[in-house]
Amino acid sequence: MIDGAAIPAWPAVGSIAAGVGTLALIRYLARHRGKPGAGWFLATLLAQATWCFAYGVSLFTFDPVVRRLLESLVWFGIVWTGVTFLAFALEYTGRGHVIRSRLFAPFAAVAAITTLLAITNPLHGLLWTDFALDPAFGAATVSYALQPWAYFAVGVATVAVASAVFLLVDTLVDYGPLYRREAAAVATSALPPGFALLAWTAGVGPVPQLNLAPVLFIPHIVLDAYAFGRAEMFERDPTALRAAERTAIDDLADPIAVVDTDRRVVRVNAAARDAFALGDDEAVRLTPLATALPFDLDLTDPDPVDVRSADGRRTYAVSVSPLSDPAGTPVGHTVVFSDVTERERRRQQLEVLNRVLRHNLRNDMGVVHGYAELLAEELDDDHHHRMADAIERRSGALLALGEKARTVETLLAGEEATPLALGALVERVVADCREEFPDATVELTVRDDPTAPFPETTVAAAVENLIENALRHHDDAGVERPNGGAWTRVTVAREGDEAVVRVADDGPGIPEGELDAIEAGRETALQHGSGLGLWIVHWAAAAVGAETDFADREPRGTVATIRLPLGDAWTASASAAASTVERETASETAGE
Structure with a gap:
């Protein structure tokens, strides 16, 4: 019964106010049903509302029988608030599969058993004994002796909440500012009622029989309202990032192994298991990489490796990348095997x-x-x-x-770049071409002489083949020489942050089919070039990050331009040349 003479006590009013605020939050968040974690968070709020209303009403109730029933509902709220909050954190952070695993089942089992014990406690006293009214602040507070299972249940609920907080903070650390405000608000909101519950369980404080956890759900609700209202927590979805992290390695066609700082296998993807006949993750986890792989591998300076498989002999290039945690501490390496057979x-x-x-x-x-x-x-x-x-x-x-x-x-x-004056390099190329084509006229103008780390043979090959192409395919009908003979002008200049080499001629022009073939990256039966000259120009330019352009010249001929970027671009590794040549020469050979 409600004692009509009692003045409404502030713990009761505060608990009921927290319950009303929780219902308001449930109503606001109901529109997010279907979003990752939203269903479980609504369940958390329902358990929380049950706890707050049951405790608030119980503080007005001095009837021992009704008071015991309301205390059972309080325990329902205590255990299920923690368990559902953990389920929310798991699903929201992209770990929803754990809820259906053996790891989560004990939490749910403890909550279910505790609920049953709370309802039937008068029959067995396994949750508490010596139940008695012990009023404080005009409220019907009670005192009773908690039994081992009660301590265990509170401990499990606390572990569930702490685990959920850890998962949310982990999201904060992993994804930076994207989820920082939301995760921080929700993680912090669990602390006030959590500490109050532990204090009540331990029987500490000036009024040990008073459980302040329901009252302290008020700041909890304020923080949740901020996270789910202003910060729109359910409008952002970290599960997408978590799923991307989980599937990115598995979806790659290249074999990948992740090792720790002791070079023990932490994870391998499906491609690695198939390529190297490895077992599943559990079979190779924490196995030294040297033992798991069917070949020797030096992670410091890895060479390509050959592997025999059902598909024959395969060759893999190996690249090793260091792994660090958010604080920058080295934690291992990612080893990628690229099939270069x-x-x-x-x-x-x-x-x-x-x-x-x-x-x-x-x-x-x-x-x-x-x-x-x-x-x-x-x-x-x-x-x-x-x-x-x-x-x-x-x-x-x-x-x-x-x-x-x-x-x-x-x-x-490939070729290493060495400091070289471009004008001097082109001058030597022109001299060689004049010797090879003594009847032709080759003019040279060096307006600037940029010096940079040039790969000498590569650049020389591009310029030489442009000049040769102009002279070898000249039709003796030019306009620059009185007899119409072969003529070309080579110009070296600096334009901004580029060194520019132009080769102009007055010949018949380059057939459109040859330029189309090079632009397409391969030759076909309908686009067949007359030789390797323009391909060499194309490959050599690509090797050093240069741009090539061919334009008509008035009144006759072609102007070929090579734009060589000055600065860091010249330090590009020689492997760029090899990969470009391999790919496009393969296409040209296929076209033959």
């Missing part, structure tokens, strides 16, 4: 092709070219003389192709 096979094919062109073709064509020269000198008949001259010219062209193959091999191998 086809690339290595293509590299071997290109090396063989280059060897054939450089040695067999050069030697045999050298013999043919020599005999053709002798034959042309000895033949008197004009018809046969023209035939011998054609043989000489064609064999010379094939010899030149062999030399270009040597250049391609240089690009494949």
Whole structure:
């Protein structure tokens, strides 16, 4: 019964006010049902409201029977508030699968058993004994002796809340400012009622029979209202980031292993298990990487590794990246194995092709070219003389192709950049071209002479092949020389943060099909270039991060421009050249 003479006590009023605030928050958040964690948080608020209303009303109730029943509802709120709050934190932070696992089941079991024991406590006294009214501040507070299971139940609820707080703080640390305000508010909100519950359980304080946890749900509600209202906690979804972290490694086609600082396996993805015949994560976890893998691997300076599998022999390039925690402390390494079998096979094919062109073709064509020269000198008949001259010219062209193959091999191998004056480099290239084409006119203008770490052979190959292309394919119908002969002008200048080399000619222009083939990155039956020259220009420029451009020249001819960025771009690793050449020479070879 309610004692009508009693003056409403502030603990009772505060508890009921907390219950009303909780119901208001439930009504506001009901629109978020279906969002990750929202259902469990609503369940937490229902358990919290039950706790607050039951305790608030019980403080007005001096009837022992009704008071015991209300105390049972208080215990329902105590245990289920903690368990549902943990479930909320798990689902909200992207760990919802744990709720359906064996790890979560004990929490739910303890809550269910405690609820049953609270309702039936008068029959067995397993939760408390010596229940008696012990009024304070005009409220119907009670005193009773807690039994071991009661302490255990409060301990489990506390662990559940502490675990939830840890998960939310972990989200704060992992995702930075994106969820900082929300996670901090919700994590902090659990502290006031949590400490009050522990103090009541331990029987400390000036009024040990008074449980202030329901009253202290008021600041809890204020913080929750901020997080879910102004900060729109359910409008943001950390589960997407958590899912991305969990699936990113597994979804990658490359084998990946994560190791700790002792180089023991922490995790491998499905691709690694398939490629290296590893067991599941549990089978290899904390196994030394050297023991788990079927080959030796030096993480300090890893070399490519060969692995035999059901698909044959595969080659993997190995890259190792350090892992650090949010504080910057090293915690391990990520080891990525990139399947480069086809690339290595293509590299071997290109090396063989280059060897054939450089040695067999050069030697045999050298013999043919020599005999053709002798034959042309000895033949008197004009018809046969023209035939011998054609043989000489064609064999010379094939010899030149062999030399270009040597250049391609240089690009494949890569080249270190060394400090070099661009103007001086181009001047040497022009001198070589003048010697090779003595009947042509090659003009050179060096307006500026930028000095930078240039990969000499690579840059020289690009400029040389542009000049050769202009002179070799000239049709003797030019406009710059009186006789219409081959002519080209090479200009070196600095334009802003770029070194620019322009090669202008007055020839027939570059066929559109050749430029289309290079722009497409491969040759086809309908886009077949006449040689390797423009491809070498393209590959060499790509190797150093340069841009190439071809424009029509008035009244006739072409202007080819190479823009070489000055500064850090020149320090690009030689591997860029190799990868570019490998990819595009493979396409060109496929087009043949």
